[in-house]
Structure formats: C-alpha cells, structure tokens
Amino acid sequence: MALPVMGPWSVRGSAGRGRRATLEVYENGELIDVLVTSSLAGGVIRGARRRPGSGHPGAFAWGRLCADGSVPAVAFTRGRRASQRVPAGVTTVLGAFWLAWCAAPATGVLVSGPGCPPIRLRAGVAA
Secondary structure, eight states: EEOOTTTTEEEEEEEETOOOOOOEEEETTEEEEEEEOOOSOOSSSSSSEEOSSSSSEEEEEEEOOTTOOOOOEEEEEEEETTTTTEEOOEEEEEETTEEESSSSSSSSSEEEEETTEEEEOOOOOOO
C-alpha cells in the first residue's frame, strides 16, 4: 500500500495475515526509515524531517501509536526554545503507526499522549 504524503516524503505500508505491519518512510525516493509493529514498548515518535527555505517550507514526522492504541497529540515547533507551535495534520496507518505534517516552517516536533510524557525532537533537514 503506497501512501503519498507531502513534498519530498512518501511512505509505503504493508500488513498481511499473521504478519506484523511495517511502514517504510522515503525522502526523495530513498528509504530513510523502517518501522515494524512490536509487542515490546517502543517510542511514540520515530523521526522528523523539515524542508527549510522560503520556497516550499514544511515538516513531516512519524511514529508508533501510543501503547493504548490512541493517536498522540502532535505539534510542530519553531524558535530556539520551541516557543511557537504549529498545528499538525495527523493520520493513522495500518492501525499501528501515525504520520503528521505541516506546510509551515518548523524546526522540531512535540509529541505527547496517554502514558508517555511529552517528547520534543529536532527535525533533520531534507536533502
């Protein structure tokens, strides 16, 4: 299953009978991350990328659903102390993962949900 996202990012997910769900994350067609469902506790956020500049700024983040299966609250941040917050569009994939994006300049992402403290991650720069 191919899921277009925004800008240079795209994802592909798969899940079969008796198989664990997997999510592949691509940037400009190159694989940058693979997530697999697991019964072991894992972090709710896995990665974040941003596209700098004034032409087409934007940011993208991805991770696993919270331990209780809920979607985490996601906001992209700007500023040296992440004082500015930009709302994120969030969607679930395969009932195990989430994707978030915004079409505004961002330098990081803040994720929180039931059973996990807020986590801030600095976004890497898209190639």
